[in-house]
Amino acid sequence: MIQKLIEKIKKTHAPVVVGLDPTLAFVPGHIKEKAFGEYGETLEGAAEAIWQFNKEIVDHTYDLIPAVKPQIAMYEQFGIPGLVSYKKTIDYCHEKDLVVIGDVKRGDIGSTSAAYAAGHLGTVAVGGNTFRPFDEDFATVNPYLGTDGVQPFIDVCKKEKKGLFLLVKTSNPSSGEFQDRLIEGRPLYEHVGEKVAEWGAGCMGESYSYVGAVVGATYPEMGKVLRKIMPKSFILVPGYGAQGGRGADLVHFFNEDGLGAIVNSSRGIIAAYQQEAYASFGAERFGEAARAAVEAMVQDIEGALQAAK
Amino acid sequence: MIQKLIEKIKKTHAPVVVGLDPTLAFVPGHIKEKAFGEYGETLEGAAEAIWQFNKEIVDHTYDLIPAVKPQIAMYEQFGIPGLVSYKKTIDYCHEKDLVVIGDVKRGDIGSTSAAYAAGHLGTVAVGGNTFRPFDEDFATVNPYLGTDGVQPFIDVCKKEKKGLFLLVKTSNPSSGEFQDRLIEGRPLYEHVGEKVAEWGAGCMGESYSYVGAVVGATYPEMGKVLRKIMPKSFILVPGYGAQGGRGADLVHFFNEDGLGAIVNSSRGIIAAYQQEAYASFGAERFGEAARAAVEAMVQDIEGALQAAK
Numbered sequence: 174m175i176q177k178l179i180e181k182i183k184k185t186h187a188p189v190v191v192g193l194d195p196t197l198a199f200v201p202g203h204i205k206e207k208a209f210g211e212y213g214e215t216l217e218g219a220a221e222a223i224w225q226f227n228k229e230i231v232d233h234t235y236d237l238i239p240a241v242k243p244q245i246a247m248y249e250q251f252g253i254p255g256l257v258s259y260k261k262t263i264d265y266c267h268e269k270d271l272v273v274i275g276d277v278k279r280g281d282i283g284s285t286s287a288a289y290a291a292g293h294l295g296t297v298a299v300g301g302n303t304f305r306p307f308d309e310d311f312a313t314v315n316p317y318l319g320t321d322g323v324q325p326f327i328d329v330c331k332k333e334k335k336g337l338f339l340l341v342k343t344s345n346p347s348s349g350e351f352q353d354r355l356i357e358g359r360p361l362y363e364h365v366g367e368k369v370a371e372w373g374a375g376c377m378g379e380s381y382s383y384v385g386a387v388v389g390a391t392y393p394e395m396g397k398v399l400r401k402i403m404p405k406s407f408i409l410v411p412g413y414g415a416q417g418g419r420g421a422d423l424v425h426f427f428n429e430d431g432l433g434a435i436v437n438s439s440r441g442i443i444a445a446y447q448q449e450a451y452a453s454f455g456a457e458r459f460g461e462a463a464r465a466a467v468e469a470m471v472q473d474i475e476g477a478l479q480a481a482k
Numbered sequence: 483m484i485q486k487l488i489e490k491i492k493k494t495h496a497p498v499v500v501g502l503d504p505t506l507a508f509v510p511g512h513i514k515e516k517a518f519g520e521y522g523e524t525l526e527g528a529a530e531a532i533w534q535f536n537k538e539i540v541d542h543t544y545d546l547i548p549a550v551k552p553q554i555a556m557y558e559q560f561g562i563p564g565l566v567s568y569k570k571t572i573d574y575c576h577e578k579d580l581v582v583i584g585d586v587k588r589g590d591i592g593s594t595s596a597a598y599a600a601g602h603l604g605t606v607a608v609g610g611n612t613f614r615p616f617d618e619d620f621a622t623v624n625p626y627l628g629t630d631g632v633q634p635f636i637d638v639c640k641k642e643k644k645g646l647f648l649l650v651k652t653s654n655p656s657s658g659e660f661q662d663r664l665i666e667g668r669p670l671y672e673h674v675g676e677k678v679a680e681w682g683a684g685c686m687g688e689s690y691s692y693v694g695a696v697v698g699a700t701y702p703e704m705g706k707v708l709r710k711i712m713p714k715s716f717i718l719v720p721g722y723g724a725q726g727g728r729g730a731d732l733v734h735f736f737n738e739d740g741l742g743a744i745v746n747s748s749r750g751i752i753a754a755y756q757q758e759a760y761a762s763f764g765a766e767r768f769g770e771a772a773r774a775a776v777e778a779m780v781q782d783i784e785g786a787l788q789a790a791k
Contacts, residue, residue: 196597197607205609214609252613288505291559297560299528304525315587316626317660318654345592346630347629350628350629
């Protein structure tokens with residue numbers, strides 16, 4: 174799957190991923206009205222609204238981008254109906270040949286991590302049958318529990334040709350509380366990055382490992398260091414746009430081959446129509462606003478990468 | 483909810499929690515046959531089997547224990563039908579007046595953590611209506627992302643009178659890879675424990691905070707230190723039984739009032755009938771085997787606490 178991701182990045186010239194993190198506040202009134210008309214102001218109504226919203230975003234952007242990253246929390250908050258929409262979104266993105274990164278940030282130990290890995294990336298057996306319950310292509314994983322927590326995910330990825338992005342340095346302001354603390358003179362996130370490189374070394378695609386890392390766009394200097402610590406790992410970079418990251422901050426997340434990073438934007442794309450720059454599209458044409466925002470993001474990042482050459 | 487937990491521990495004299503972590507390998511043949519007969523060898527069939535299994539475990543143990551801890555991964559591996567059984571299990575345990583600790587180990591940032599908190603512990607609004615999608619009483623949370631990731635859970639707990647258990651030192655063998663690394667001469671888990679005490683200080687019930695910690699039974703010496711760092715936090719202690727912890731190892735997780743800890747056992751209880759000690763019950767009477775295993779566990783822990791007095 175890392176090869177598919179790389180090929181799609183090369184084809185689209187867009188090392189970007191659209192974060193499908195819908196909230197009801199992002200969903201235009203006409204979509205909510207239709208969904209609530211059909212299902213009432215219920216969890217089912219909310220789930221239908223975010224699914225229809227996602228579908229229109231995907232329809233307007235899938236040819237420009239290699240991948241999407243649905244954040245499962247935004248679906249899980251609507252309970253079972255929300256998770257049904259999460260699954261519908263994954264399946265629809267696969268129909269559009271997009272790589273799907275499940276932003277699930279799971280992480281547990283032994284058989285419990287194995288259960289998450291099976292449910293999200295692998296298969297489960299029931300009697301004589303096997304099923305792929307969620308079937309994302311990549312998943313984000315929290316490494317705080319150590320190798321015991323990560324290995325079951327790696328085992329499934331090896332078998333299924335799928336991949337991981339492990340949290341190394343997150344984009345939020347307080348991420349430093351633990352992640353930046355010095356251990357033998359170097360911050361914890363560097364030690365985690367070294368582990369990612371070690372885990373990833375046994376999981377190589379043609380040129381990159383399918384064990385990658387999450388490093389926030391909001392910490393470009395740390396990205397520069399981590400790029401060198403994990404030269405063969407793809408870095409998933411959240412925090413672009415709404416959280417403050419810009420294209421010029423991102424050049425050091427990439428390798429000299431122009432690859433090695435994929436930059437996520439969520440509300441900057443999916444709620445573009447609510448921003449001044451794209452307000453002229455109006456709520457009815459929110460899909461077109463998202464497309465314009467993707468085009469601007471790709472230009473910003475590609476421009477920065479060209480300027481850095 | 484921390485008060486309810488404490489009152490129930492006092493009433494049952496059992497500072498124990500039964501981990502409802504079903505796998506199909508634990509479910510006796512007669513339950514699987516019935517479920518598969520009704521729903522086929524499908525995700526729905528698996529979900530029905532684990533739900534019926536849970537129900538019988540709960541029916542045989544609810545009067546002996548204060549709380550249960552369903553591990554969501556074991557349900558999530560069966561996709562949407564599995565999560566339906568997770569929710570059914572929560573609702574049924576509430577009917578039996580049990581405190582429900584959702585072992586979800588979620589953790590993200592800002593609005594994403596807020597979405598998890600709303601979905602698991604709080605409410606979500608859809609138009610003019612509000613819903614409680616999963617409605618656990620406590621949730622386990624991963625602290626690697628820092629205060630930004632934890633605060634949204636705390637905000638919901640304050641409003642809803644619910645609670646958290648934050649991962650501090652996990653029970654698995656490799657938990658030391660990051661958690662034991664020294665920062666200013668002390669292991670990371672102590673720094674995390676200090677943060678738990680700090681977060682918990684603003685969240686007091688009558689005698690204990692509703693912000694607690696997870697510390698593995700397999701590390702009793704560390705439990706002793708952490709008990710002092712977080713005197714007002716309840717400690718959820720996994721790793722008893724199958725993972726190697728015994729009652730005698732656990733006394734230092736408790737305070738002098740005999741409170742402050744709650745010990746989890748999962749397969750040691752729910753799959754007791756598969757162990758030599760309880761094999762005489764047979765698969766048909768697995769619920770009675772679970773009850774006998776709970777009684778033995780309570781005796782082991784209460785005996786150790788008495789001996790330590």
